[in-house]
Amino acid sequence: MSRTLRKAVENAKQKKESEINLVEEGIAHLEEVPELFILHNLTKLCLSHNKITELPPEIVELRSLEYLNLFNNHLEDLPSTISALPRLRELNLALNRLCELPRGFGSFPALEILDLTYNNLVSSSFSANFTYLGGCLRALYMGDNDLKHFPPHIDKFTLLEVLVLRDNAIVEVPKELGKCIKLKTLHLQGNQIMAVPVEFGRLKVFGEQRSFRLGDNPLLPSLAEKVKAGNVKIFFDFLKTEEYNL
Numbered sequence: 001m002s003r004t005l006r007k008a009v010e011n012a013k014q015k016k017e018s019e020i021n022l023v024e025e026g027i028a029h030l031e032e033v034p035e036l037f038i039l040h041n042l043t044k045l046c047l048s049h050n051k052i053t054e055l056p057p058e059i060v061e062l063r064s065l066e067y068l069n070l071f072n073n074h075l076e077d078l079p080s081t082i083s084a085l086p087r088l089r090e091l092n093l094a095l096n097r098l099c100e101l102p103r104g105f106g107s108f109p110a111l112e113i114l115d116l117t118y119n120n121l122v123s124s125s126f127s128a129n130f131t132y133l134g135g136c137l138r139a140l141y142m143g144d145n146d147l148k149h150f151p152p153h154i155d156k157f158t159l160l161e162v163l164v165l166r167d168n169a170i171v172e173v174p175k176e177l178g179k180c181i182k183l184k185t186l187h188l189q190g191n192q193i194m195a196v197p198v199e200f201g202r203l204k205v206f207g208e209q210r211s212f213r214l215g216d217n218p219l220l221p222s223l224a225e226k227v228k229a230g231n232v233k234i235f236f237d238f239l240k241t242e243e244y245n246l
Helices: 002-015 034-038 057-061 080-084 130-135 175-179 198-202 221-229 232-239
Strands: 019-021 044-046 067-069 090-092 113-115 139-141 162-164 185-187 211-213
Touching: 002 019, 002 034, 034 057, 057 080, 175 198, 198 232, 221 232
Parallel strands: 019 044, 044 067, 067 090, 090 113, 113 139, 139 162, 162 185, 185 211
Antiparallel strands: none
16 A cells, blocks of 8 residues: 555655565555655665556666565566666566566666566567676576577676576577576476587586576487486586487
């Protein structure tokens, strides 16, 4: 409810608080509380599990914002101004109704963690400059969408440590993924992948505190056997053998 948000904004203003957490409060219309967007010292805004249908372009006025959580709302699109937030490091937009990303979405100067899980995004949803995020992004979650391809120019995302593209409709793994050598977590299960390029073998997503998943794909028998065995290192060693010849 707007009353709850208005009260939280007033408290934050009076007490100079840097965080607002309003979860499951039935909030639907942020524009009804314009005072929110003059809280220039706000660093964290958590509005998950609400009923927000629109994110006002004035969100860009929160120039100190580092963490924005809009998980489980009713967003169908985003303002292009969102990517101008200068200090935003973590953005959670999972479980919304997004079909496309706004123009210039890749312009975030400091974004490290982006969660777009459980939306309606397709491969054409990416903005033209999405690749620019490769200069700062460490974790990208895009599971449970309708993607048929990897994000464009994945080789530019050399800082990625986490990439989750599970439960989409991806058919092909680009050989350029082999350049993302900092990956520690790679989840590709539940797609339409039959094979992976030999360059895939450069990745080190096995071992302690690392996670690799490729199950529930129509893999070639030789690959499916290794995945089913559950030994990730054996799978990656197999990619380097002469027997594995694509």
